Amino acid sequence: MLTLYYSPGSASMVVHLAMLELGLAHELRLVDFGSLAQKDPEYLRLNPNGVVPTLIIDGAPVYECAALLLLLGERHADKGLAPVVGAADRGLYLQWVLHLANTVQPAFRQWFYPTDFGPDDQADAMREYARRRIEAAWDRLDAHLAAHGPFMLGAEFSLLDLYATMLMRWSRNMPKPADRWPAINGLAQRIKARPSWQRVYEVEGLTEWA
Numbered sequence: 467m468l469t470l471y472y473s474p475g476s477a478s479m480v481v482h483l484a485m486l487e488l489g490l491a492h493e494l495r496l497v498d499f500g501s502l503a504q505k506d507p508e509y510l511r512l513n514p515n516g517v518v519p520t521l522i523i524d525g526a527p528v529y530e531c532a533a534l535l536l537l538l539g540e541r542h543a544d545k546g547l548a549p550v551v552g553a554a555d556r557g558l559y560l561q562w563v564l565h566l567a568n569t570v571q572p573a574f575r576q577w578f579y580p581t582d583f584g585p586d587d588q589a590d591a592m593r594e595y596a597r598r599r600i601e602a603a604w605d606r607l608d609a610h611l612a613a614h615g616p617f618m619l620g621a622e623f624s625l626l627d628l629y630a631t632m633l634m635r636w637s638r639n640m641p642k643p644a645d646r647w648p649a650i651n652g653l654a655q656r657i658k659a660r661p662s663w664q665r666v667y668e669v670e671g672l673t674e675w676a
């Protein structure tokens with residue numbers, strides 16, 4: 467049994483989606499950001515970074531959503547939702563998962579938590595810089611999908627598409643949301659139509675960007 471510590475619509479969403487796509491038995495534990503439960507000493511023992519997600523696998527906590535996505539994909543390689551070691555598209559898969567984790571997701575962190583990156587009176591400048599980084603990322607991702615889509619790896623859906631779409635969703639209240647880019651919008655519509663996406667909305671109580 468897997469146990470996911472989550473907050474609705476946050477970085478834990480991709481892990482929740484992946485578990486549903488892979489058909490894995492799991493339980494969910496809500497981490498209430500309203501009461502700062504992510505900074506509670508008990509939770510910090512699982513994840514000293516004080517963020518979600520944390521996934522309990524075989525009794526031990528593992529965190530970082532990209533690591534969890536890769537781990538679940540490789541532990542359930544038989545499901546065919548992630549290229550196995552040696553597969554032709556393994557490099558492309560790792561490239562994009564790591565790009566989303568290292569470049570796109572941190573820019574969102576800067577957008578949502580600008581004061582983590584500088585003094586309070588610089589927050590607007592931090593967000594403006596984050597906005598430009600995020601929009602530049604959508605330019606590149608849209609060009610990739612237009613040339614090689616409709617999914618991130620081409621013709622076939624993979625767990626990577628869930629990660630990309632979760633990040634797209636985070637831009638929904640930005641000046642230029644990701645789905646204004648045509649090829650990105652095509653991917654978003656495909657992922658939103660999947661039962662896993664709809665189930666996560668139901669279970670996590672999400673409404674926006676349905």
Ligand SMILES: N[C@@H](CCC(=O)N[C@@H](CS)C(=O)NCC(=O)O)C(=O)O
Binds near residue numbers: 531
């Ligand atoms: N690098 C981490 C980042 C996780 C992260 O930033 N989670 C956010 C929600 S999207 C969080 O827990 N925020 C609460 C906080 O920072 O107090 C990952 O990918 O798992």
